[in-house]
Amino acid sequence: MTFKPAAWPRKLRSQTWFGGTSKDNIYHRGWMRNQGLPVDLFDGRPVIGILNTWSELTPCNAHLRDLAEKVKYGIYEAGGFPVEVPVFSTSESAFRPTAMMFRNLAAMAVEEAMRGQPMDGCVLLVGCDKTTPSLLMAAASTDLPSIVVTGGPMLNGNFRGERVGSGTHLWKFSEAVKAGEMTAAEFAEAEASMSRSPGSCNTMGTASTMASMAEALGMALSGNAAIPAVDSRRRVMAHMSGRRIVQMVKDDMKPSDILKKEAFENAIRTNGAIGGSTNAVIHLLAIAGRVGVDLTLDDWDRCGRDVPTIVNLMPSGKYLMEEFFYAGGLPVVIKRLGEAGLLHKDALTVSGETMWDQVKEVKNWNEDVILPTDKALTQSGGVAVLRGNLAPLGAVLKPSAATPALMVHRGRAVVFEDIDDYKARINDEALDIDETCVMVLKNCGPKGYPGMAEVGNMGLPPKVLRRGITDMVRISDARMSGTAYGTVVLHTSPEAAAGGPLAVVRSGDMIELDVPNRRLHLDIPETELAARLAAWTPTVKAPDGGYAWLHHAHVQGADTGADLDFLKGCRGNPVGKDSH
Ligand code: FES
Numbered sequence: 001m002t003f004k005p006a007a008w009p010r011k012l013r014s015q016t017w018f019g020g021t022s023k024d025n026i027y028h029r030g031w032m033r034n035q036g037l038p039v040d041l042f043d044g045r046p047v048i049g050i051l052n053t054w055s056e057l058t059p060c061n062a063h064l065r066d067l068a069e070k071v072k073y074g075i076y077e078a079g080g081f082p083v084e085v086p087v088f089s090t091s092e093s094a095f096r097p098t099a100m101m102f103r104n105l106a107a108m109a110v111e112e113a114m115r116g117q118p119m120d121g122c123v124l125l126v127g128c129d130k131t132t133p134s135l136l137m138a139a140a141s142t143d144l145p146s147i148v149v150t151g152g153p154m155l156n157g158n159f160r161g162e163r164v165g166s167g168t169h170l171w172k173f174s175e176a177v178k179a180g181e182m183t184a185a186e187f188a189e190a191e192a193s194m195s196r197s198p199g200s201c202n203t204m205g206t207a208s209t210m211a212s213m214a215e216a217l218g219m220a221l222s223g224n225a226a227i228p229a230v231d232s233r234r235r236v237m238a239h240m241s242g243r244r245i246v247q248m249v250k251d252d253m254k255p256s257d258i259l260k261k262e263a264f265e266n267a268i269r270t271n272g273a274i275g276g277s278t279n280a281v282i283h284l285l286a287i288a289g290r291v292g293v294d295l296t297l298d299d300w301d302r303c304g305r306d307v308p309t310i311v312n313l314m315p316s317g318k319y320l321m322e323e324f325f326y327a328g329g330l331p332v333v334i335k336r337l338g339e340a341g342l343l344h345k346d347a348l349t350v351s352g353e354t355m356w357d358q359v360k361e362v363k364n365w366n367e368d369v370i371l372p373t374d375k376a377l378t379q380s381g382g383v384a385v386l387r388g389n390l391a392p393l394g395a396v397l398k399p400s401a402a403t404p405a406l407m408v409h410r411g412r413a414v415v416f417e418d419i420d421d422y423k424a425r426i427n428d429e430a431l432d433i434d435e436t437c438v439m440v441l442k443n444c445g446p447k448g449y450p451g452m453a454e455v456g457n458m459g460l461p462p463k464v465l466r467r468g469i470t471d472m473v474r475i476s477d478a479r480m481s482g483t484a485y486g487t488v489v490l491h492t493s494p495e496a497a498a499g500g501p502l503a504v505v506r507s508g509d510m511i512e513l514d515v516p517n518r519r520l521h522l523d524i525p526e527t528e529l530a531a532r533l534a535a536w537t538p539t540v541k542a543p544d545g546g547y548a549w550l551h552h553a554h555v556q557g558a559d560t561g562a563d564l565d566f567l568k569g570c571r572g573n574p575v576g577k578d579s580h
Pocket of ligand 1: 092129166
């Protein structure tokens with residue numbers, strides 16, 4: 001794609017704060033100088049906001065202040081003026097009821113922080129799952145020049161000689177305890193072996209997926225996604241990104257120049273090739289909605305269908321992000337997509353180069369980590385989008401994490417009305433369930449939980465696990481952690497709390513899942529379904545006030561990205577009135 005750089009020098013938006021000699025200019029500039037800043041920093045050079053999601057309660061991002069220093073070096077070197085700005089940080093591991101409920105709040109807060117303050121461009125310093133999409137959504141809505149720098153993944157976990165992946169082994173060990181194959185004390189001992197270094201989850205979970213999506217969209221420098229957090233090259237990446245954003249501001253290279261439909265299609269195909277998280281579906285739909293690109297669930301199915309999953313990482317495969325980096329990382333995968341005719345090669349990236357120019361010379365250094373196509377984990381690695389009377393607006397399933405024998409399945413529904421009902425009954429030995437049943441969980445969607453928790457991969461009943469069964473068909477309106485696995489139908493839309501057909505499924509109904517034909521069917525007469533829906537009344541109460549109320553009142557369905565309706569679209573970065 002051709003990009004024509006703007007003329008330089010020119011007056012930047014930050015100069016309406018810092019340039020000139022009016023009372024207001026002196027107020028804005030003078031107060032800044034209490035930090036000991038030389039006056040020539042305010043002379044019209046690009047002011048770069050380093051939007052930092054650092055927080056000690058977001059452990060995956062706890063090292064980002066250190067990385068911000070490296071970004072600053074690069075900005076200074078390139079003739080910019082860096083200002084580090086703390087922004088709302090959404091911790092996946094700590095936030096209740098779920099970090100997802102606050103993705104939109106963070107996006108809204110960051111958008112206003114970008115627009116309302118003297119910034120000409122931004123470095124989005126992110127890592128943990130929701131921090132990446134929330135800041136990308138904000139950047140898309142302000143359309144200020146922006147570049148993503150992720151914190152990088154943790155080093156490999158290791159427990160008793162076994163490679164241990166973040167999240168993936170949490171679920172595995174937890175099931176092993178329930179099955180009586182591991183003691184609770186051993187589980188606790190494994191805890192310290194899982195998180196050995198700073199960084200985000202080391203599996204191809206949502207954090208690694210979203211880092212890969214940022215790179216595949218063209219919003220991060222090539223190679224950014226896989227460099228471990230503690231590797232010296234992560235610091236170099238931060239440094240180089242600092243240099244680059246200054247030139248992007250001079251050129252006026254905005255998110256809307258990069259985030260075209262072709263960029264999203266590149267990202268969707270990349271997600272299939274890496275066996276990425278189903279959460280990417282929701283996040284990319286939301287980002288596209290902010291920048292005005294018409295992206296739908298059907299694009300996910302269309303673009304992902306023919307993409308083999310070639311990255312052999314947990315949860316779909318066996319390695320972790322550290323090995324992915326040593327093998328060459330995401331550029332190798334993108335090159336393979338290009339060679340297979342599955343890449344828009346001329347898509348623009350933040351480097352100013354096309355996607356293809358960036359990756360065409362890279363090499364694969366480990367063919368057991370980045371597999372040859374004939375040894376792919378699955379030949380159809382994208383996200384399968386299912387439809388039918390149980391999901392009129394769609395539902396998703398990740399084939400690479402599912403059991404092939406369950407991809408076509410008919411079973412008796414065992415229904416849990418909400419997560420509390422599930423927790424109360426799942427361990428009951430008298431529960432009428434076996435491995436042929438279909439577990440159904442309601443009221444865990446965007447409005448229902450609230451915030452669409454990652455509970456879709458609900459654990460199996462102990463009596464089934466004890467018989468050595470490791471997977472069953474599960475259906476919900478929830479999400480699933482990118483580190484999780486199983487034959488799990490997610491994001492069923494409309495959600496139960498909004499009166500979707502999921503709300504009226506009853507235990508004993510027969511459900512048909514047919515992934516090859518993309519079908520999800522509740523096998524009851526249509527008249528019966530219509531009667532149940534007509535008699536349905538909401539069971540989830542709207543919160544009384546605060547952000548929870550705003551979220552409940554305005555959140556959209558998972559099928560369109562679960563953004564707040566009034567936040568869709570690009571509002572640009574007009575310089576507001578001065579208040580003084
Ligand atoms: Fe933060 Fe996984 S919990 S990246």
